[in-house]
Amino acid sequence: xxxLEKARGGRPRAFDPDRALDAAMHLxxxxxxxxxxxxxxxEAMGLTPPQIYNAFTDKETLFRKAxxxxxxxxxxxxxxxxxAQVPVREAISRLLLGAADAYSRPGKPGGCLxxxxxxxxxxxxxxxxDELRAYRKASEAAIADRLAKGRAAGELPEELSVENLAxxxxxxxxxxxxxxxxxxxxxxxxxxxxxxxxxxxxxGQKWQA
Amino acid sequence: xxxLEKARGGRPRAFDPDRALDAAMHLxxxxxxxxxxxxxxxEAMGLTPPQIYNAFTDKETLFRKAxxxxxxxxxxxxxxxxxAQVPVREAISRLLLGAADAYSRPGKPGGCLxxxxxxxxxxxxxxxxDELRAYRKASEAAIADRLAKGRAAGELPEELSVENLAxxxxxxxxxxxxxxxxxxxxxxxxxxxxxxxxxxxxxGQKWQA
DNA sequence: CAGGTTTCGTATCGATCGCTATGGATAATT
DNA sequence: AATTATCCATAGCGATCGATACGAAACCTG
Numbered sequence: 009x010x011x012l013e014k015a016r017g018g019r020p021r022a023f024d025p026d027r028a029l030d031a032a033m034h035l036x037x038x039x040x041x042x043x044x045x046x047x048x049x050x051e052a053m054g055l056t057p058p059q060i061y062n063a064f065t066d067k068e069t070l071f072r073k074a075x076x077x078x079x080x081x082x083x084x085x086x087x088x089x090x091x092a093q094v095p096v097r098e099a100i101s102r103l104l105l106g107a108a109d110a111y112s113r114p115g116k117p118g119g120c121l122x123x124x125x126x127x128x129x130x131x132x133x134x135x136x137x138d139e140l141r142a143y144r145k146a147s148e149a150a151i152a153d154r155l156a157k158g159r160a161a162g163e164l165p166e167e168l169s170v171e172n173l174a175x176x177x178x179x180x181x182x183x184x185x186x187x188x189x190x191x192x193x194x195x196x197x198x199x200x201x202x203x204x205x206x207x208x209x210x211x212g213q214k215w216q217a
Numbered sequence: 218x219x220x221l222e223k224a225r226g227g228r229p230r231a232f233d234p235d236r237a238l239d240a241a242m243h244l245x246x247x248x249x250x251x252x253x254x255x256x257x258x259x260e261a262m263g264l265t266p267p268q269i270y271n272a273f274t275d276k277e278t279l280f281r282k283a284x285x286x287x288x289x290x291x292x293x294x295x296x297x298x299x300x301a302q303v304p305v306r307e308a309i310s311r312l313l314l315g316a317a318d319a320y321s322r323p324g325k326p327g328g329c330l331x332x333x334x335x336x337x338x339x340x341x342x343x344x345x346x347d348e349l350r351a352y353r354k355a356s357e358a359a360i361a362d363r364l365a366k367g368r369a370a371g372e373l374p375e376e377l378s379v380e381n382l383a384x385x386x387x388x389x390x391x392x393x394x395x396x397x398x399x400x401x402x403x404x405x406x407x408x409x410x411x412x413x414x415x416x417x418x419x420x421g422q423k424w425q426a
Numbered sequence: 427c428a429g430g431t432t433t434c435g436t437a438t439c440g441a442t443c444g445c446t447a448t449g450g451a452t453a454a455t456t
Numbered sequence: 457a458a459t460t461a462t463c464c465a466t467a468g469c470g471a472t473c474g475a476t477a478c479g480a481a482a483c484c485t486g
Contacts, residue, residue, distance in 0.1 A: 254443070
């Protein structure tokens with residue numbers, strides 16, 4: 009029943025689950041969870057409804073697997089930027105510039121799936137909206153952790169609130185996601201990122217917030 | 218047929234169209250255009266389907282009227298901030314701090330309707346998504362105009378690109394809208410706004426972007 | 427080859443979607 | 457009071473939603 013387990017018998021699958029999941033991910037990325045209908049998924053994945061349900065349980069499970077795949081294949085730049093052995097300002101710079109690139113890739117939907125997946129949702133889809141919010145919160149927490157490391161290393165003012173600065177950086181990335189959806193080019197997003205970086209305090213700099 | 222015209226006769230309306238429109242606006246604000254069903258609107262507005270359709274034509278027209286009402290009643294802070302006779306930095310400060318307040322008002326949905334109304338949409342609702350994008354673009358253009366005025370007044374570096382800075386400021390506001398939806402408090406949004414302001418160049422300051 | 431298991435394609439299911447036909451009720455106008 | 461116009465309430469429209477029942481087909485094990 010699960011595509012991760014090796015089938016011990018029976019008729020073999022006539023399609024590649026990973027390719028189908030990719031197609032579903034891009035469709036959810038473009039139109040969001042609720043606005044993506046089974047009919048659209050059926051056409052994009054090239055499958056019949058029973059094939060989809062047999063392989064992915066239901067629409068909600070399919071979406072969650074699409075989220076996992078998106079996390080694994082599309083936003084590695086974030087983990088790379090935050091885990092690189094570089095000064096904190098360089099790490100944040102890589103994060104924002106990486107987002108500028110990732111949010112405006114040709115042939116991909118604009119912005120971030122974690123933002124456009126279900127910013128607003130019906131009461132029935134509240135669980136999905138909550139899951140996406142958890143992804144966004146986790147990103148913000150990862151940024152705060154990296155900032156705290158930088159502050160501990162003396163690269164940021166001691167009195168700095170890493171939570172607040174992380175909220176700003178995560179907010180800028182969310183805003184870039186929307187600007188990307190509104191047609192901003194990679195170059196425009198990079199300029200936005202550089203402008204945002206100017207708000208980062210330097211070492212020993214007095215910080216007012 | 219239109220609630221703007223004085224009825225010349227016939228049975229009078231048994232409800233207040235403005236109150237009903239307010240209820241619809243808040244529901245769209247919370248759940249977005251497509252995820253808000255007629256059944257939800259019916260309950261929130263306290264009306265039957267024929268009452269809704271007689272007064273507001275159809276769901277799409279109702280949403281557009283809700284957008285107009287939102288623009289008139291909920292985001293006056295933006296026009297106030299951008300039209301005030303103050304230095305440009307003070308104007309942008311009022312804009313961002315006003316957004317921090319407006320996006321986190323108790324008893325109101327978090328964030329901005331222009332962002333949450335239809336960030337992602339089905340193909341059938343593309344016109345609605347486009348209209349919201351137009352509202353966001355108009356906001357960005359208004360910011361750019363104000364920045365250009367400030368630059369002309371010598372309050373910003375001559376080599377500054379007002380379009381790029383406007384895209385940053387509009388992006389920050391969009392990001393604040395999402396942070397508000399994710400539960401950020403008014404105080405947290407104000408701190409985010411103040412951090413964002415630090416990226417604004419001062420008079421005569423060298424500007425790299 | 428027989429038995430077991432899984433997926434296949436076809437044809438739908440009940441629920442909800444946005445929306446409206448119908449006819450009685452209530453007002454201003456004449 | 458008669459006419460006209462508008463709105464009200466009930467009931468239900470066709471279309472689409474996410475999800476399945478069914479039996480035939482294709483594989484592994486014995």
